[in-house]
Amino acid sequence: MDFFKAVSVEDGQSAIASRLKGYALESEEVGISECRGRILSEDVVSRENIPGFNRSTVDGYAVDSRDSHGASSTIPSMLMLVEEVEMGSAPSKAISRGQTSYVPTGGMIPEGADSVVMIENAEKLDEENIMVYKAVSKGQNVILKGDDIREGEVVLPKGKRLTSHDIGVLATQGISKVKVHRKLRISIISTGDEIVDIDEPFETGKIRDINGYVLASRVEELGGEVERKVIVKDEFELLKREVAESLANSDIAIISGGSSVGAKDYTHDVINSFGGEGVFIHGVAVKPGKPTIVGMAGDKMVFGLPGHPSSSILLFNIFVKEAMNQINGTIEKEKSAYCVMDSNFPSSSGKRTYQMVSVYEENGELRAAPVFGKSGMITLLSKSDGYIEIEPHEEGVYSGDRRKVKYF
Amino acid sequence: MDFFKAVSVEDGQSAIASRLKGYALESEEVGISECRGRILSEDVVSRENIPGFNRSTVDGYAVDSRDSHGASSTIPSMLMLVEEVEMGSAPSKAISRGQTSYVPTGGMIPEGADSVVMIENAEKLDEENIMVYKAVSKGQNVILKGDDIREGEVVLPKGKRLTSHDIGVLATQGISKVKVHRKLRISIISTGDEIVDIDEPFETGKIRDINGYVLASRVEELGGEVERKVIVKDEFELLKREVAESLANSDIAIISGGSSVGAKDYTHDVINSFGGEGVFIHGVAVKPGKPTIVGMAGDKMVFGLPGHPSSSILLFNIFVKEAMNQINGTIEKEKSAYCVMDSNFPSSSGKRTYQMVSVYEENGELRAAPVFGKSGMITLLSKSDGYIEIEPHEEGVYSGDRRKVKYF
Incomplete structure (x- = not known):
């Protein structure tokens, strides 16, 4: 057994990240209704201005704001009504000074108008005449074309894990499909002579496989996919066979357990038996969870996590999540x-x-x-x-x- | 149109909660690998002590702690080795004073032992004699039977939204299936003459359906299921038909949009047209998002949310989430x-x-x-x-x- 010095968390993370820099992960297209939690593999660039037209935020009368200046409940401005714009339709007429058009909330304001007087602050005298009782300033009650999103702007960056709010941004743009990284495929191998699966017969001295389930659930939570989930006895040949099978179709293999002295050696030796760099982290200066191994088996990364559930999840969060984020280029704010x-x-x-x-x-x-x-x-x-x-x-x-x- | 006073958020939430108190939601059984994010419909009570036996947390020698007292590197205690306990097996012998058995990490300690001396602090002289160089106190390096979970204890309460950590608790207990509430079925109706779906042809004055996608994604995020998602024009009969179809199979219907004055009336009248209590919230004293309607259409709750995306999501979080949590009895800590x-x-x-x-x-x-x-x-x-x-x-x-x- 080689001797290694326990590394700090930061050194371990950068050792992992540097080895995964070139790891190429294919993209796939998914529909907007299925993309929540997935990670963008390219920037989403807006194809159009949002809103695509100058839009009213209230029900009211579109005006040239100068025509409303000085208007009050005692001295209203009188304007001529030229059109009632319908929801979902473009106005058919521009307005000139002294004119106004009715526009519903969300509706398009006509050329010549720069603001909207709320319906509560106006009164329709007859079919042609509107009294305005309150002044508006330029831009008031209007969202201008491109105010929300400008055409050509990066609205969602590569590496973003898509949330329901991001889905709104995509919908605004009429984008029904996005390119995301395919899900990372991860295998989870629980080792130990004492480990039995949850529905296997149980006897004194045995322990049920907890880590297999917790780690699998975390992998899925982070947008990965569990390729295989197995339990294997503490034997070099058996473990080697499982790792080989796992790596054939997975991006990453996690070996959990084997916290006894002998088992730690197996994990180490198995990783080294695949060629490539072999183990590059053996022990981390963290509590809990020191007995952690990370290595390259050929060109795939293999993690040997501690057997204790809380240590195992902690090291998963510190190292495996880091590896997943590195491969995906994930941009994420922690809460x-x-x-x-x-x-x-x-x-x-x-x-x-x-x-x-x-x-x-x-x-x-x-x-x-x-x-x-x-x-x-x-x-x-x-x-x-x-x-x-x-x-x-x-x-x-x-x-x-x-x-x-x-x-x- | 009736006149209503805008309610406060709290009054609105309790008006919603009180009307949903008796809403019965069936349970279903799901496997432990599929239950993340689901909500427990009954308490999970532990079936056994965890650990099920006194377990070592280190590789070492199980002892009666009194036999180690006074031991040091200069004056070790000498103990007789009676057994090497194998991982996953019960010890075959108890130990008496002056005796010890080797136990691996996670292994079962024999009767008569109350602590474990780490292997680093002991030395094997020959097949029968062990020198102990460091004293241990009672319970040291041992997790006692039931220390983690006691048999009969409520380990996960009804209403808990299951996380990957909770899945670990279930696995420990050998519980491979849990009873959870079936997913709440929710229909989402986007209204407005200006609304077009994201893959429909687009023209000036129109707006793409954003809320339908954002709300659907939020419903799924909260563990619900989108039963139907439709866009409907601002017409009483059309809206009424969609609401009727939605309520036939859904627990809740959401109508989003219709923020113009006329549309607000439709939503109100449609809800009232189904019999039952009808609209009981019409306007909420919140910014943004005042034009919000909530009512009972027969025995189902219908929400009329504002058309603006951010208002719509905000009111969803304030009211619809509250309704979902009330029906599910969800216990959740906000971050x-x-x-x-x-x-x-x-x-x-x-x-x-x-x-x-x-x-x-x-x-x-x-x-x-x-x-x-x-x-x-x-x-x-x-x-x-x-x-x-x-x-x-x-x-x-x-x-x-x-x-x-x-x-x-």
Whole structure:
């Protein structure tokens, strides 16, 4: 077994990113109704101005704003009505000074008008005469052509994970299909003589496969696809065969478990047996989750994650998510909040500690309570809203400290 | 047309909730790999203790902690090795004082042991004798039976929207299927003579159907199912027919658009034409989005949302999401953060203003910048990370204020 130094999270992430820079991922076209959560493989450039015409934001009378100046309820301006523009139709006439056309909300304002007087501030005397009781300024109650989106503008950048709001942007442009990266295919291998699948017979000393299900769900949550999900005994040949089969069709393989000394060696040796660079990260200076291995098996990346569920998910979030984002070029803002810590708690010096927390509101501020438990506990995760990072040089956190919580 | 007073958001929400209290939603069983995002229709009660046995968290020697007391690198304790417990198997022997058994990480510790000495702090002299160089306290390096989850405990409550972490809790328990509410079926009707679908021919004065796509995506995001999605012209009979067809198979119908005066009347009259209570909310004191109608058409709830995309989504989040959560009994924590406002901006007095913001980090604090634009702008939404609520009695927000941002 080679000897490696535990790397920091940042060094590990950049080692992973640098090896995946050239990884080419094909694109595919998906319909606008199916694209939520997918990642754009090219910029979306607007094809037209939005709105495509000067549009009223109210029901009212389109005017040259100068004609309304000085108008009040006692001294109204009198304008001549030339048209009632219908919803969904273009006006047939331009207006001149002293004229007006009725326009409904969302309707197109005629040439010559630069603003709209709300219907509440006007009165129709007869078929031809409108009294305006309130002045409007230029541009008032109007969205100008291109105000929202300008033709040729990048409206959604490559790498954006599409949200329902982005789907609105696509719909505005009449874009019914977009190019996104195909889903990353990921295999998940749970190792350990003690691991049984959830519907297999269970006996004392065994542990059910938790990581397989949690990791699969996370992969899907991040827009990936679970290619294979298997459980394998702690044996070199068996593990090697599963990794080989996984890599044949997957972009990434995750081996979870094997936290015993012997199993760690297998994972390491199996990764190295495929040629290529082999293991380049062996141990990470983080708590929980030190026994983590990352390597290149041929041209594919393989992750060996710890067996404890909370460690396993944590390292997944730190490293596998990073790899997925690197390949996809994902642009994403994390949701976070600065919270007041509600108690003292220690950390491990020399390692970055990820402390799970539960967030609650009290007296108009967000507070965070540590969720404690040994790292084998699955409830650690389900009771937490997020985590804080405590740096290696710190000794812990004090009650009253304001720390950044990253939401799950 | 009846006259209604604009209601506050809270009054509107409780009027909606009270009318949906008895709404019965069937359950269905789904597999653990498909249940993410679904809502539990009954409590999940643990069937067994987790762990099911006293388990080691390290590779090492299981001992009665008293036998290690006083042990140090200069004066080790000498113990007799009685067994090497295999991973996934129960120990075959108990240990007595002066004895020890080797246990791998995750392995079961034998009767008589209460702690585990890490392998790094011990040495195997020969097949029978182990030197222990460091004392352990009772319970050290051990997760006791039931420490994580106790048999009979509610591990996931009814109403919980299942996350990948919750899936881990289910897997631990060997639960391969869970009872969840069937997906809420929702129909979305976009109204307006000017509305065309995204792949229809487009001409000046028309507007593409944005809300239909955005709302559909939001419905799915919240775990619902889009039963129908149609565009209908502003005509009483046409709208009535679409609502009738929608309600035949849907739990909820949403009518979006029709923000012109005439269309508002249609929506109101159509809802009232089905019998039952009819419209009970007509106007909400919020900005943007006042022209909102909610009513009971027979025993089904119908929402009339504003036509402007950002108003429409806002009112969806305030009211339709509330209705979905009420029917599902959803328990959910919102993600939020207190942020420092980076500029002054006004609000509408007498109404609760929802101001979209973009969140960024600067000098170790989260700051929020208002995203401005008229409410017809779709980019308002896609450029925002969340929103703040400005109460009716406030005049606006000042730069430097610390306000709560609710993330989308």
